[in-house]
Every structure is written in C-alpha cells, then in structure tokens.
Amino acid sequence: MMSPGRYVGQSKQLGVATLNGVSWTQPEYTIEFSGQQLAAMGAKNMSNVISIEYDVTKFVRLGQITLS
Numbered sequence: 001m002m003s004p005g006r007y008v009g010q011s012k013q014l015g016v017a018t019l020n021g022v023s024w025t026q027p028e029y030t031i032e033f034s035g036q037q038l039a040a041m042g043a044k045n046m047s048n049v050i051s052i053e054y055d056v057t058k059f060v061r062l063g064q065i066t067l068s
Helices: 035-040 059-061
Strands: 009-012 015-018 021-024 028-034 051-055
Touching: 028 035, 028 059, 035 051
Parallel strands: none
Antiparallel strands: 009 028, 015 021, 028 051
16 A cells, blocks of 8 residues: 555556557556565565666546556
8 A cells, every 4th residue: 555645656658659659558557666665565575675666657547547
C-alpha cells in the first residue's frame, strides 16, 4: 500500500512511423521505489534491494493515481 503523497514517475509512449506521419501508442506509467522507501511502507526483506520499478498504468487509467 502506497502512502499518500507525491512520487516521481515516468511515462513512456512509442511512436511508429506510418505513411501519414506517426502513430503513437497509449502512454504507460511507472514509479520506481528505493528499498528504503519500500521498507518505510512496510515491505519486508528490503535490506539488499536497491530499487524496484512498478508499472502503475492500470491505476492511472482507472483514476486511482493522478498525474501532475
């Protein structure tokens, strides 16, 4: 469970060249947490974890995570 707050994330969108220009895929969104951040949120066995990246695209599309 993420604590309420602001998190740094990334969006990714791929463009494919077509005869009419460029066709873009729907954006995908990720958030990366350090092992320390995850431990602070209650995750166990994070002492050897540097970071973990999570795909949060589904949550952004459902409106459960908002972008700013």
